[in-house]
Amino acid sequence: MREVVIAGIGQTRVGELWDISLRSLAYQAIKAARRDANGLMPDALYVGNYLAIVTSHQSNLGTLLADNAGLTGVEAFTCEAGQASGGAAFQMGFMAVASGYVDAALVVGVEKYTDAIGSEQEAALAISMDADYEAMVGLTLAGQAGLLMQRYLHQYGAPRSAFGAFPVLAHANAVNNPFAMYRRAIDQQTYEKAEPVADPLNLYDQASYADGAAAVLLTTPEKAQEAGIRHPLVRVRGSAGVIDTLALHDRPDPLAFDAARYAVQRACEMGGVLPGEVDLFEMDDAFSIYAVLGLEAAGFAERGEGWRLGQNGDLRLNGRLPILTMGGSKGRGNPLGAAGVYQIVEAAQQLRGEAGANQVTGARMALTLNLGGPASSAFAHVLEKR
Amino acid sequence: MREVVIAGIGQTRVGELWDISLRSLAYQAIKAARRDANGLMPDALYVGNYLAIVTSHQSNLGTLLADNAGLTGVEAFTCEAGQASGGAAFQMGFMAVASGYVDAALVVGVEKYTDAIGSEQEAALAISMDADYEAMVGLTLAGQAGLLMQRYLHQYGAPRSAFGAFPVLAHANAVNNPFAMYRRAIDQQTYEKAEPVADPLNLYDQASYADGAAAVLLTTPEKAQEAGIRHPLVRVRGSAGVIDTLALHDRPDPLAFDAARYAVQRACEMGGVLPGEVDLFEMDDAFSIYAVLGLEAAGFAERGEGWRLGQNGDLRLNGRLPILTMGGSKGRGNPLGAAGVYQIVEAAQQLRGEAGANQVTGARMALTLNLGGPASSAFAHVLEKR
The missing domain is CATH 3.40.47.10 (Thiolase/Chalcone synthase)
Structure with missing residues (x-):
């Protein structure tokens, strides 16, 4: 190649x-x-x-x-x-x-x-789920994410409030992104008071389409x-796409996000890098539970521990693994089929040193992860400043 | 590569x-x-x-x-x-x-x-035209093909009946294809008596979806x-995709099918072959006018002369340039987004010597041409027996 x-x-x-x-x-x-x-x-x-x-x-x-x-x-x-x-x-x-x-x-x-x-919008969004076995019975993407979140809380005993770290971070990073939908910070209290959408998932757990x-x-x-x-x-060092089952109920372990795991592994393998070598991770935060499961699937946290990364500043611009550096889907807005290209553009801004107030110091290598539904499809890319 | x-x-x-x-x-x-x-x-x-x-x-x-x-x-x-x-x-x-x-x-x-x-089907089909400037005003794919056909008759003075050669050929070739929708021959008289769909286009000028x-x-x-x-x-020797304007009315010369012309040229160039060297041509006959214009665009006939190829047996299985060898879209049926893969499968059957009663003797090289709408997109492939 x-x-x-x-x-x-x-x-x-x-x-x-x-x-x-x-x-x-x-x-x-x-x-x-x-x-x-x-x-x-x-x-x-x-x-x-x-x-x-x-x-x-x-x-x-x-x-x-x-x-x-x-x-x-x-x-x-x-x-x-x-x-x-x-x-x-x-x-x-x-x-x-x-x-x-x-x-x-x-x-x-x-x-x-x-x-x-x-309602046209709701119907439109449902087409990415299994039409015959999921959408047909009224499941929505938010409903699906709510089920995943509930299962996560039950299985790992994570505190419900811990999920707030992801939208809070995304909004903070969006403030300085002139292309972002929500250029205003939110705090943990705002997050915790938000209306439920599909319990336990609330309004701030879901990025706006x-x-x-x-x-x-x-x-x-x-x-x-x-x-x-x-x-x-910016050089493209690795590229990989992987699928999982389309329907969430067909997976033996719905919290695994295996497609994301293998996509990240293969893209890194192709690029000859380890995930730990990247300076930033533009990942999928369509729902806060996706962010948590994505971090675990990519190998940045053990299973059941992804939520902890949000607690100690690791994911901030000056942290060990900056994510959602221009606001992610929650802060920048979620342009659905365009989100994967936004991730690439934002990672390139960082690698070119053009991220302004959000610049990750000395960023040379970036990983991106774009999910279709709850990791029914996953595409990962490794980018490097040339 | x-x-x-x-x-x-x-x-x-x-x-x-x-x-x-x-x-x-x-x-x-x-x-x-x-x-x-x-x-x-x-x-x-x-x-x-x-x-x-x-x-x-x-x-x-x-x-x-x-x-x-x-x-x-x-x-x-x-x-x-x-x-x-x-x-x-x-x-x-x-x-x-x-x-x-x-x-x-x-x-x-x-x-x-x-x-x-x-009516859901009609609405569905309209999505491949320009939604804002064609579909919105009620144009359909058949209406568009009718306009092209009328223009062709006017510009080149071709006899209306000449278009019958294409569905007659397609139906004849479909008789021996066990996968075909219409395994029955039709004659020129049947063609000429058919109901109009979008004058001058009649029922047999249009392949069934x-x-x-x-x-x-x-x-x-x-x-x-x-x-x-x-x-x-079967070796893939050439592959090319080319677009034209999406809306038919944006073209200076709507009868040109330029995307088809360049796709065939580029695929042949990539494969190092001349279109004249191919033993068969699996082309797009979604409408009989598409077949005529496709033959001209691919360089097998001068502009305004494509209809003549149907008149002298050139396009039959034992002719100079066999087309639609397993029935094309008119005889086999037009499975729309799958049609381009059917063409490849049928060409491979020919090159492998597995086309049964429809075998083109000694076929070694095939050209395929798959169109989106009136050559708004065109994909051409050159295949060769290895």
Whole structure:
């Protein structure tokens, strides 16, 4: 495989973006990434998206978004793996360049969640669960996360309040991220007073679904140099996708998040690094229980101990393992099929030393983990400052 | 890039398969392809699908179908490019093996169109057009094809009846395909008497949308040999995807099918072959006008002359350029997002000498062309008997 680098990054603000269409939203991110890559022309566009077919009645986003960005004649299609679609699309772009099939590929993650409203949104979100055996009986993603959280509390005796550390951290980190949905800190008390959503899960245990688009331009180091790019390049050292059962009830141990475990292992193996060597971890906090289980699956804590990492400052920007450095899904907002690309963009900001007030000092290596549902799919990537 | 071969193929009957679910249908094709590849274990599953999110309320098919086939722990996601999704998924599988990322990849195309009924089906199909500027005003795929056909008749003065050659050929070839939806021949008179759908397009100018699943197992020649596979291997020599504008009205020359032109050119260039060297052409005949324009775009006829190829027997099994050898979408049925994988399976049957009564004598090289909408996306592949 050829060496692949991130030559350009771009993102839009995350939020309820009622006044912009799906195609225009994606275009803003594409434009920013292309400009950041000194206008380097991509040969392909891979789209990470999860809901547009339902919320915007639009498929074939590869064609639509490439066409709308003036990229007629490139290759383009959508990669879909539920909420892990962004991770899948990034892997596709990586593989297209690594294999030598193209010299430069654009990856855009986009979600226009607010193209649907009210109960349409709930129905839309349910499509990533098992339609016949989960969604059919009325289970929702939040309900599923509530069940996982309850089981965790029961099995490990963790204090309920410990989960608050994750949204509190995410909101704190989002304050300085100009693209974040919630640029305000919350405290533990606010967390504890929040309304229940699916007991024991409360309003702050769940990241808000939102609109947003993020893009990266991938190429070879040689092409990046030819294009005269001045900013540091970020090398993609490892990439892995792994699935688990789609339905949560089919797993012998629902708290294991095995797909996340193996994705992190394989991506690190491919990159020749140990998870412990990374300087930051952009992980999935769609629900606070996902963050806890993700930390355990990635090997940063023993089973049943992940919640403790939130208690002692380890996960803060100046801690041993900074996570959610630009606010994660809880603070930045959760743009679903685009979340995986946001993670990559944010990790690249850190590795390039462009994370402003949230800069992790001396960050050289980052790990990302993007989950579809409760780790029904997982995509992990290892990125390094070149 | 490493050499990639097709080590296994599988397909289900195409039709209105009311009594089988999406996951079981896909499993039948996967099982057949894996058995055909002597049980060779894939490391990844790529799914070509277009409508399941709407018709079956199910996304994340990569996880669902891999899980349901007992492939837990592999990597999996869906590739979507409208009706060209099968071609996109096949390319993804090719790239995953060619790059060295995995040693064996399964590709499955599946469509369960009849999970929706009546007007739901029409709404579902409309998602591959431009939602804001085409579908919104009531344009349908058949309406679009009718406009193209009218324009073609006007511009080139082709006789209306000439289009009948394509469905007549497709039905004739489907008679001997046990997986085909319509195993009965039709004659020119039947064609000419058919009801109009979107004038000048009639019932036989349009392939019936249907359910079906097809799968291929891709690997390296070494791995195939290790698995002790006895049947001939088929090498993937070229692969290319190209987009055009999504909306038909955005094209300066709507009859050009430029995406198809460039996809065929690039796939042939990658394979180091000329289109004229292929022994058969599995092309897109979702509408008879697509077949005519596809022949012209691929360079087998001058602009405005594609219809003539149907008149002199050139396209028959014993002709100069056999097309739709197992019935194409018109005779076999059009399983939409799975159609591109059916084309590959059928071409492989020919190259392996397993096409029975429809065998193209001495076939060694095949070209496939899978279109999303009116060539809004196009994927072309060059396959060769090894």
